[in-house]
Amino acid sequence: MTEWAVELKDVRKIYRTGPIEVPALRGISLRVAAGEFLAIAGPSGCGKTTLLNIIGGLDRADAGEVLVDGKNLQLLSSGELARLRLRRLGFVFQAYNLLPVLTARENAEFTLLLQGVPVKQRKDKVQKLFSEIGLAGLENRRPGELSGGQQQRVAVARAMVTEPAIILADEPTANLDSVTATALLEVMEQLNRVHGTTFVYATHDPQVMERARRLIRLRDGQIASDVAQAGHALEP
Amino acid sequence: MGVLVLVKIGWRNLWRNPRGTLLTALALGLGLTLLLISLGLLDGSHEQMVDNGVRFGTGHVVVQAQGYQETGSQELLLPVRVVSTTEAFFYTEAMKHVSRGVSPRLLASGLLSSAANADGVRIMGVIPGDERAVSLIPQRIVEGNYLADGQRSGVVIGTALARKLAVKIGAKVVLVTQAVQTPDTETTDADGGGMQSTLLRVSGIFRTGIQAIDAHVIQMPLPEAQALLGVPDRVTQIAVLLDHEGESLMVAQGLRKQLTGVPVEILPWREAMPTLAQLFLLDDAFNYVMNGVVLAMVGLGILNTILMRVIQRRYEFGLCLALGLRPVQLAVMIIGEALALTAISLTLGLALGLGVEHYFATSGLDMRWFFKSSLPTALVFDPIIYARLSLTRIASSVGIVFLTATVISFYPALKAARTELPGALKVF
Secondary structure: OOOEEEEEEEEEEEEEEOOEEEEEEEEEEEEEEOOOEEEEEOOOOOOHHHHHHHHOOOOOOOEEEEEEOOEEHHHOOHHHHHHHHHHHEEEEOOOOOOOOOOOHHHHHHHHHHHHOOOHHHHHHHHHHHHHHOOOOOOOOOOHHHOOHHHHHHHHHHHHHOOOOOEEEEEOOOOOOOHHHHHHHHHHHHHHHHHHOOEEEEEEOOHHHHHHOOEEEEEEOOEEEEEEEOOOOEEOO | OOHHHHHHHHHHHHOOOHHHHHHHHHHHHHHHHHHHHHHHHHHHHHHHHHHHHHHOOOEOEEEEEOOHHHHOOOOOOOOHHHHHHHHHHHHOHHHHOOEEEEEEEEEEEEEEEOOOOEEEEEEEEEOHHHHHHHOOHHHHEEEEOOOOOOOOOEEEEEHHHHHHHOOOOOOEEEEEEEOOOEOOEOOOOOOOOOEEEEEEEEEEEEOOOOHHHHHHEEEEEHHHHHHHHOOOOOOOEEEEEEOOHHHHHHHHHHHHHHOOOOOEEEEEHHHHOHHHHHHHHHHHHHHHHHHHHHHHHHHHHHHHHHHHHHHHOHHHHHHHHHHOOOHHHHHHHHHHHHHHHHHHHHHHHHHHHHHHHHHHHHOOEEOHHHHHHHOOOOOOOOOEEOOOOOHHHHHHHHHHHHHHHHHHHHHHHHHHHOOOOOOOOOOO
């Protein structure tokens, strides 16, 4: 039996502003296997962000089942969700990913600090990852002293350092030039290959879509297509 | 996650905008400075007022016959040995450095007449040398001289009385009074306690600024007063002036032990002069209200600053929560930040406050400008106020401001802890 990293069953989400109801997700069902390198694409307002929020336990679905790393998120308390995010999920946001008052190393260590990992272990882990993704020598720089690409790499290091099951990345290349974006994607592909970490992107970037091994397109809160980049279309 | 790490993040957050933080800290520190200056001047002026007040009255501690406080009867005199016992008490090693003076006084009422007029007076028979150490009247002589030890038939009177009697230095006045009759005292009067009179010469005129004293109090040598009242070796009260007002209670208790079984009442000035004490209490209450206002301003400053910082960093807090920081940890971080800001403010405020305090403690706050050309020749209280601030006052002020800041920081901390996901992460 396949162990799914993410499993959604008929997930629905409606946003309400006074009497107005805006359906964001209309019955999404999908399965993501461990180790996938998956991109979710679609026009603005199609529900990409909402979907990532729900998978990441940052928001709750109104209906349906959300299983992440074997846990039904609908049944977890907010404290349990926070613990799950800390221990099993990694996040890379579009921008402003880092705490400006912490150095690159301290930012990368942040989630380990939250986990209570001893200082020596923290240092070793971050050092290793920084060498792996080309950040060696930048440990003591603050975010303001790093380029956009370097900042995103630090964010990836922070997401990876706790060895999460899944990394959720929302438009990670949106603010980067194409060369820097390519370099960042290569880093993430390498981490996916070496560590087997599942990557789920929400993106507009054709480069990300090209590199993803599976591409899901959303339209009006529904899955319009789910394609394995090797050429096999998957049923939504 | 250790609290120290959270405090470290909070501390660094403060220095994201050093100029802004320093300006805010300076503004908040000024609150403490104001508080310290206000308390210092208040304590200093009170110390001076108490010192002056008791020196025009009973001293810091008064020993008098049982019941005198209530009746004021001139028949109530101290037993003979009380004076020597009291004086001996203040010569002991423990008390030697506590008191500034001990003055036995015989008090009575009488009528003072000149060729022009007559008026009722409060007679104070005093030992000039002792009275100089206790009372301010000898220092407020504006014409002539104060009484001298061994001087006979001299009297000092107030300016208002001198004006009423139309007398000047060297003028003769007649003092009429009724001899004292006590069960244990034999009067020297043949009539057994009838009217007595004596001729006195005005040797000095004082001006205290207090109408009741300037118009009605006269001081004359104690032996003359005792002879006039027919009570040799007897006095009504012993006024004791101490180095520090704060020791009044302790000294009164010590004296009570010393005079156990003797029918006397030993009162600290707050009991001997309750009206004056109440006046100070009222003044204290008003000043505490004013200090409360200053404290509230400091508190609101902290609240405003931290709240603004919290509102501006909503995304950052959302990010922390998304990464797994628990709301309570976020709250600790904000409280740490508020306390760090408070610590900087207190350091600045303390440095500034103690600097100004030192100036006012040494040079004083000169209030003479307030009187301008109409400065009276004698004031009830000194027009130059010297600030006094005890370590306890400083510690309590700092402690109160710190506590206020801690309590106030809970609100922004709570607000930060309530940051809602995913709303705070608009990017996601």
